[in-house]
Amino acid sequence: MASKYQPVIGLEVHAVLETRSKMFCACPVVDSTVGEPNIAVCPICAGMPGMLPVINEAAVEYALRVALALNCTINLTSIFARKSYFYPDLPKGFQISQYEQPLAQNGWLTIDTVDGEQRVAIRRVHIEEDTGKLTHVERDGERYSLVDLNRSGVPLLEIVTEPELHSVEAVRNCAYALRSILRYVGVNSGNLEKGLMRIEPNISIRPVGSREFGTRAEIKNLNSFRSLERATTYELARQEQLVEAGGAVVQQTLGWDDARGTTQAQRSKEVAEDYRYFPEPDLPPLVVEKAWVEKIRKGLPELPQARRERFISKYGLKAYDANVIVAEREVADFYEAAVAAAKTADAKLIANWLTGPLFGLMNEAGVEMGDLRFGAKQLAALCDQVAVGKVNAAGAREVLGVLFAEGGSPASIIKARGLQQISDSGQLAAWVGEVIAAHPKQSADYLAGNAPLLNFLFGQVMQKAGGKANPAAVRDELQAQLSKLGK
Amino acid sequence: MSGLHELSAKQALAGLRAGKISSVELTRAYLERIEQHNPRLNAYLYVSAESALQAAAAADKQYAKARRSKGGKLPALLGLPIAVKDVLAVAGMPATCGSRILENFVPSYTATSVQRLLDAGVVVLGKTNTDEFAMGSSTENSAYGVTRNPWDETRVPGGSSGGSAAAVAARLAPVALGTDTGGSVRQPAAFCGLTGLKTTYGRVSRYGLVAFGSSLDTVGVLARDAADAGLILKVMGGYDPQDATTVEKTPKLEKPSGRSLKGLKIGVPKEYFIEGLSAEVENGVREGIRQLEALGAKAVPVSLPHTEYALPVYYIIAPAEASANLARFDGVRYGLRVVQDDLIEMFKRSRGAGFGPEVKRRIMIGSYALSAGYYDAYYGQAQKVRALIRRDFDNVFKKVDIIAAPSTPSTAFRIGAHGNDPLEMYLEDVFTLPANLAGVPGLCVCAGFDGQGLPIGLQMLGPHFADERLLAVAAAYQKVTDWHKQGPAL
Incomplete structure (x- = not known):
């Protein structure tokens, strides 16, 4: 927006570390x-009396992967702390988190903005445990709150960026970049709807040019990237x-109401809760070996x-296509496997077929890379067939549709469906x-x-050919015969 | 067979192994004594007669089977009855912790310390009285009434493990588990004429011990002599993957063997012989030290200069940790719930009705010490001074093998004596708190009686993981004295 004010935004992201067991006990996640x-x-x-936490080493490893991917300094000794407040979804009356000495700090990640690349500083990365969940119901005219502790104690990673984002676009790109990294290092599936990743922007404005x-x-309660953008804009x-x-x-926490497209005050920080942090005496300091x-x-x-x-440099892809392909590790892996398997098709052709027709089919069906019925080799084989002119684009799309629906080999699909391209000049x-x-008037008008x-006229020829003619050759022949007619 | 309750744990186990007595007889003897004396003494809050007799019968079967097959390794404590302080969870038995808020609470799990003893064959007689959540020095803070000292029933048995101490002293159990956060094993051991072991922090798992001050809490033993305490420690100690503060490898420290204490250096800290220490207790303790010297030990004066700060430091750290530890008692999942329409009101009313005054006092002190703006001045400062107290011990243990000192300023006081002044009560622990702040082991033995026939406690402290050394010194002492063999006339 062309405004007198500059947005100043930082992100606080909570990501579930999708380990097998919880942060401090053996319960499954x-x-x-x-x-x-x-x-x-x-x-x-469940916070029963006499129970003690024991650190899940896998969660620490997951957290370290993220911290390292975000270029953080790792604190080889970090400290768990108790954060105290009363709420029915918090069984112990305190949350085990990290406060004064987090696992990692001072990192960065690179994002795209309209002004080019930006390096966004990461203030800290720390481990904590999730709370349970409350459901409010009414039964026989009485209102109840039901407590579900499945989520209680699930390992969470908190990532805090410095307030260095200055546009809604930067906020979105930073959130996507974080999600991409979490997925790349294999700790989180990046699902906002299920609350596996929770993004909370802290937003302020200042007059353009001001440094204060x-x-x-x-803002809390954002369960999609769309609501992140809408809420930030709002x-x-x-x-x-x-x-x-x-x-x-006023300094406050706002809850986003997605249906109404507005925010509502959740609690005022003026009467900020005092969490009475102190080091968790049940856990010795977390020491991670440098070698590890x-x-x-x-x-x-x-x-x-x-x-x-x-x-970009190796395959000659455009920045946009490269971004789209690398955003998800599975996609990028699939792409590279296809490029490696291709005999004739070049990397760009494969990128086009991947990001165009294949993504189209996947989006439409809501299917992920891992759910495909065919592999990178089949995509490569299909692109090879296109590259050598064995099948035209329309035919190749049909083959892709069959691969997508049933799997199989492109060569045999082409053969079975008679989709071989016709290039015979006679x-x-x-x-x-x-x-x-058959179309003298249209031919004359064209001339x-x-x-x-x-x-x-081209469409008429393709129809006659049952869609299988080599389109470039058809165009050449049409133009040749028409120009002859005009002379 | 009469007089079974007079056998020490070691003697009872020997009798069981030899087939001279049965666990059922032994257990029944204790249950009968409990029935007879507990209504007056209130040492037990819960007696598990039925399950105890079942376990005893099973133990007897195991003994009989081993005798028939002539061999086979038997669990170390098979058939031995014990009592368990009510802050330790035993699955299927109530764990009230001396509090109204847990009046109907029955855990589904068992504390590691107890589980290891059960695995070694013990028979749990029941759960013993305690100051509410182990906060107190007399059991007067129990929601279920005071326990009476078997030596003088108008007096307190000490606390917070007063129920366990009274049970062992009155021969209502051969041995009992206690817990020691600031002296809660050693002080009642002193008041009841027992051998009380406070273990090194990290030596015995706290899993299943309802937390009071997590960085101070230790599980300990109240026994008639050092040998019995050693039997229990050997079984229940050691690394527990469920308690991250237990230690995987403990150092092997030298300890005396047999009757001679030749070469043992004993430090006598001047800061423990101060105004307020009763003359009779001081005489008893000094006589005890002389006795150790007679066995070959050498006593030297030492100084633990930060001792005077132990009390204020303790009364910041312990309540601070307690304020968080006790936050889980909110009426949501278990324990007392005072139903209200409003959530916050439910929290307030449930906790208000469930906790006694001393617990509330400590929650308030602890919350205050941790609150924003006061943290550095109180909790932060206390942690710094705690490090100095720990260093005092480290320094002294470079020069001496153990420390000998009084356990308590006086012998057992009358019920109600400190009723109006919590500070007076806090001073009862002035000689026992430093060991908890430093995490070192401590042991109390009976070193005589005062003019009123009340036991006097001699405290010994050792470096981290010197628990066995303390037991060995106490055992040597008990070979040449017979204070520990005396029991109250009931």
């Missing part, structure tokens, strides 16, 4: 949005109107940013001659200057 309540609960995550920070508001406009009208922004950290660092996959650069010349003879009619 289950999908808490489906199924029975309280099926993954033990005395520890304005008062910020935090809040920026609200603050601007407020300030323009002579008002002042280095092993994890070495085990990290190539991250999206680096992979994108490589795709046959093509005969069909073109017949079409021109008189109505250029788009060529497409009509």
Whole structure:
């Protein structure tokens, strides 16, 4: 927006570390949005008297993967702390989190903005446990709150960026970039709807050119990227109107109401709760061995940013296509496997077929890369057939449709369906001659200057050929015969 | 067979192994004594007569089977009855922790310490009285009434493990588990004439111990002598994957063997012989130290200069941890719930009705010490001073093998004596708190009686993981004294 004010936005992201068991007990991590309540609960995550937490090493490893991918400094000794408050979904009356000495800090990630690439600073990355879930119901005229502790004690990673994002677009791209990294390092599936990743922007504005920070508001309850964008846009406009009208922004937490497209105050930070943090006496300081950290660092996959650069330089992809392909590790892996398997088709052709027709089919059916009925080799084989002219684009789309629906091999699908491209010049010349003879008026009009009619005539030839003619050859033959006619 | 209750745990086990007595007889003897004396003493809050007799019968069967097959390794404590302080969870038995808020609470799990003893064959007689959530020095803070000292029933048995101490002293159990956060095993051991072991922090798992001050809480033993305490420690100690503060590998420390204490250096800290220490207790303790010297030990004066800060430091750290530990008692999942329309009101009313005054006092002190703006001045500062107290011990243990000192300023006081002044009660623990802040082991033995016939406790402290050394010194002492063999006339 062309405004007198500059948005100043930071993100606080909570990501479930999708380990097998919970952060401090042996209960499995289950999908808490489906199924029975309280099926993954033990005395520890139910906060029974006398129970003690024990650190899940896998969760620490997951957290380190993310921290390293975000270029953070790892604190080889970090400290768990108790964050105290009363709520029925918090069984112990405190949440085990990290406060003064988090697992990692001072990192960064690169995002795209309209002004080019931006390096966004990561303030801290720490481990904590999730809370349970409340459901409010009414039975026989009485209102009840039901407690489900399936989620209680699930490992969470909190990632806090510095307030360095200055547009809604930057907010979106930063959130996507974080999601992409979480998925790349294999710790989180990035599902916002299920609450596996929760993004909370803290938003303030300041006059353009000012270096001071304005008062910020935090927005919670964003369960899609769309609501992140809408809520950020809404809040920026609200603050601007407020300030323009002579008002002042109040520091508070706002809840996004997706149906109404507005925010509502959740709690005012003026009467901020005092969480009475202190080091968790039941857990000794978390000490991670340097050698272990280095092993994890070495085990990290190539991250999206680096992979994108490589795709551009090695495969000659456009930045946009490279971005789309590297956004998800499975897609990028699939792409590279296809490029490697292709004999004739080049990397760009494969990128076009991947991001165009295949993504189209996947989006339409809501299917993920991992659910495909065919592999990278089949896509490569199909692109090869296109590249050598064995099948034309329309035929190849049909083959892709069959691969998508049933799987199989492109060569046999082409054969079975008779989709081989016809390039025989005698046959093509005969069909073109017949079409021109059958449409004398359109042919004459074309020659008189109505250029788009060529497409009509082309379509007629393709129809005669049952869609299988080599389109480039048909165009050449049409133009040749028509120009002869005009002389 | 009469007089079975006079056998020490070690003697009873020998009798069981030899087939001279049965576990059912032994257990029944204790249950009969409990029936007879507990209504007056109130040492037990819950007696598990039926399950105890079943376990005893099963133990007898195992013994008989082993005798028939001539061999086979038997569990170390097979058939031995014990009592368990009510802050330790035993599956299927109530765990009230001396509080109204847990009046009907029955855990589904068993504390690791108890489980290891059960695996070794013990028979649990029941759960013993305690100050509410182990906060107190007399059992007067129990919601279920005070326990009476068997030596003088107008007096307290000490606390918070007063129920366990009274049970062992009155021969209502051969041995009992207690817990020690600031002296709660050693002080009642002193008041009841027992051997009380406070283990090194990290030596015995706290899993299943309802937390009071997590960085201070330890599981300990109240026994008639050091040998019995050692039997229990050997079984229940050691690393537990369910308690991250237990230690995987403990150092092997030198300890005396047999009757001689030749070469043992004993530090006598001047800060423990101060105004407020009763003359009779001081005399008893000094006489005890002389006795150790007679066995070959050498006593030297030492200084633990930060001792005077132990009390204020403790009364910040313990309540701070307690304020968080006790937050789970909110009426939502278990325990007392005072139904209200409003959630916050339900929290307030449930906790208000469930907790006693001392627990509320400590929750308030602890919450205050942790609150924004006060943290650095209170909790932060206390942690710094705690490190100095720990260093005092580290320094002294470079020069001496153990420390000997009084356990308590006086012998057992009358019920109600400190009723109006919590500070007076806090001072009862002035000699026992430092060991908890430092995490070192402590042991109390009976070193005589005062003019009123009340036991006097001699406290010994050792470096981290010197629990066995303390037991060995106490055992040597008990070979040449017979204070520990005396029992109250009931």
